[in-house]
Amino acid sequence: MRAPGGRPLREHDEIAPRPVVTRPARESAVIAPRRVGGLWNRAAAVGVLAAAGIAGWWPVFGSGLLWAVPIAVVACLAVGRALSVRTAAALLAVWMPASLLLAGLPVSVLRPRALGGTGSSLRDGLSAIADASGARIVGDPWALAVALLALGFTWVVAALLTTRGPGPTLTAVLILVYPILAAILLQSTPANAAWHGVILLAAAMLWSTRGRLAIALPAAALVSLVAVGGAQAFGPHERWINFTGSPLQPAFSRLDPTQSYGPLTSRRTGATMLEITSPEPALWRMQALEDFDGNGFGFARERDELPQPAAVPVTTKVRIVGLENRTIAAPGRITAVESDDGEPSRGESWRLTKTPRAGDTYTVTSEVVHATAEQLAKVPMPSGDEYDPYTRLWPRRLQRGAPYGADPLATPLPRWLDGTPWGEAIQLARRLSAGTTGELEVVRRVEDYLNSGRFRYTTDVADPGPDPLLDFLFKTRAGYCQHFAGAATLLLRLAGVPTRVVSGFATGKRTGETTYAVRDKDAHAWIEVYFPGYGWVPFNPTPASADADVAPETDVLASGGGNGGAGQGSALFGVFGLGALAAAVFFVRRRRRGAGIALGEVLVRLTPEAGPSTTLTALRPRLAAIGPSVAALAEEAERARFAADGTPEPRHPRLRVWRALVRDLGTLRATRAVLRSVA
Structure with a gap:
């Protein structure tokens, strides 16, 4: 060995210890x-x-x-x-x-x-x-x-x-x-x-x-x-990524049964989703939405089903084409699905045990209520605790002064409701239900109100606010089936009518005597009203301008006839012809008396409840329910009648009433009102 510097190591030289680098130190x-x-x-x-x-x-x-x-x-x-x-x-x-x-x-x-x-x-x-x-x-x-x-x-x-x-x-x-x-x-x-x-x-x-x-x-x-x-x-x-700046919506393949009241999230191209074989046309419901959380309607977790004495069993066969939902589509309350392929779910719905594929089929038996308008017109407004879940608008745990319905509230409105959108909704429901004790008449008035021309059908809507249905009724007045069905349910519940929203598909295009092609455009929402002694009856408050193809037979208030086709133009021409004739009779009736007819007398004739001694004051709620233009004329007529300053009666009362009816109801419904008044 050698010492540092290269010289040989001597005995007295000290050897300094060499530093030892351990493996753990190096790894650390x-x-x-x-x-x-x-x-x-x-x-x-x-x-x-x-x-x-x-x-x-x-x-x-x-x-x-x-x-x-x-x-x-x-x-x-x-x-x-x-x-x-x-x-x-x-x-x-x-x-x-x-x-x-x-x-x-x-x-x-x-x-x-x-x-x-x-x-x-x-x-x-x-x-x-x-x-x-x-x-x-x-x-x-x-x-x-x-x-x-x-x-x-x-x-x-x-x-x-x-x-x-x-x-x-x-x-x-x-x-x-x-x-x-x-x-x-x-x-x-x-x-x-x-x-x-x-x-x-x-x-x-x-x-x-x-x-x-x-x-x-x-x-x-x-x-x-x-x-x-x-x-x-x-x-x-x-x-694909859309490089134009606006996102491209995916094609429709699933129905969201809940109500968002916002922009549609998928494109509707007319693609067929289901092929249904049924002995009669129907609205193919998938889920009933009964709970209201203040913003919209959702399905109830648990609820006893109300009886349906007038229901009859109907069997339908459904073939999957493009729909990916497991929820089963049927014309009424499902009672059985063939071969145990389905199981009960929430909102009176059933679902398949496996996700369906194109070409899969299932046969379902359901209860469908059959009733005519004449039969339902005799049903009075229901009362009883069993209807409370279908007239209440707020969960009990969240009530804290929130309205259950119009009836329990005092008249006039409490201060905390007066002047608010909820107060306006309650007053509107009262006007629409005033003077009648029958369920069907209230439903008819609400449907007429939503289809009077005040509201516009469109799918081009903005993101919803905290009160989308109140905004629809009193601000935007524009929306699609979710808005019309939700608003109808809101007004009917406030009037004490047990109602719920139903989500599913409209009838679709008839492709045979008993077959229907249900498309993505037929995704729809409507309402069901419960009539004691009969059961849940569907109504469609959405205007006919909607994309969904709804058979008139599915709504007892809808007029008969087919959808579209060459006959529609002839029927429309005939309606306008009758309207012209009715307007002519409306203007010349009693002209031989010589004296000008008063505005109030013309207005009184618009209400079927009017009798020989009926006053304009007694009919003001009914006139106000027709629309704001008619209501304004009623106030003007009352002021002119009791004016102390010699104010003359308004001129051309029939023409003014006709114009007010057209503004409030549209030409077709104004014609119907005139026909009833001269009948």
Whole structure:
């Protein structure tokens, strides 16, 4: 051996110990930063998968899922070791009750005495998610609470598993992916959308790279570009990216039974969804919406069915063409589905046990109520607690002074309602139901009011506000079938008539003696009114200008005749001819008396209730129900009659009444009113 400098080693030379570099020290100097970077990479992957889970369930719950963001952040911090295991577990324990409150449930559901009912309601919420089959759930806080609970538990438990070794870490990955897979399996999101694969690949790249962001990010970007490019080149054209600036809506393939009152989210091209064989035309209902949450109507969790004494069994055969819903379409209340292929669901609906494919068929037996207008006209306004769920407009737990109906409120309106949109709606319902005790007459008046020309049918609507139905009635006066059906139900319930909204498909095009082609344009919403002694009877308050093809036989108030065709022009010509004749009689009647007829006398003739001694004052509510123009004429006539300053009677009273009728009702309905007055 030699000493430093190269000379030979001598006996008295001291040998300095050589520094020993241990393997752990070297690894700690090199691997520790990468390990930390790998942890935060995995935290980023958790964030990506959590965002994907929220996006997958967004079509069902909407903005309510944003309450899950804080617990997703907790999961990311736990994976990055910024939170200890104990802290993350404690926050998960807090999340359990917090999710119920964030979903909009009262604090009382957390009391020890209420835990049994809370557990049962959570099970109902879970069933509601499955029954919705991807449709938007409105007004069900229990379903949202289940979603928040499940997401928070999934994310945090997966984060805690990452601290337990390779085996649990792999399990954690599978748990994190589960919300996306569940969204696909339950049809919350299209199974053939490209973004699912992009998200999973990007998360896998982040999870597997140990701190090498310089590799992970470009690789994830490359994978995303390849996936999007492949979807653009080989995917369905309706899913292409639209570079014009306005998003291209996907083609219609699923019916959302709930009511959003907003813009349509899919394109209607006239494609056939179902082929139905039935002995009679019908409105093919899929779900009844009976609960009102202040904004719109949704299905009830549990409710006893009202009897239908006048119902008869009808068997229909349905062939799937393009529809992807599991919910079964039928002309009435379903009682059986052939071969046990269906099971009862919510909102008096049934659903198939498996997702249908094109070409699948099912045969269904349902109860259909048969009744004529003459029979229903004899039914008085119902009374009894059993009808309360169908006339109430607010859940009992949310009432807090909110109106149940028009009858329990004092006249005049309380101060807290006077001058508000709710007050206007109650007053309108009172005007439309004044002077009659029959259900059918109230339904007729509401239908006439919504089809009087005051309201315009259009699918070009803006995003709904907090009170979409009140806005439709008193502000925009424009909407589609959801608006007309919801507004009709609102007014009828305020008048004390048990009513519900029904969602499904209109009759469609008749292709044979007993066959109908139901298209995407026939997706429709209408109302059903309960008549004691008969059952639920459908009515269609949406104007005839709607895209849905509704057979007149489905509404007892609709006039007979076919839809469209050459005969329609002749019928329309005949109506106008009768209108001209009626107008002529209206103008020349009693002219031989010599004296000019008073405006009030002309107005009184418009009401069938008028008798020889009926006064204009007594008929003012009935005249006001016709429309604002006629109501204004009634006030003018009353002022002229009792004026003390010698104010003369208005000139040309018949012409003025005719013009007011046309403004309020439109030409056709004005003609009907004149015909009734001269009959």
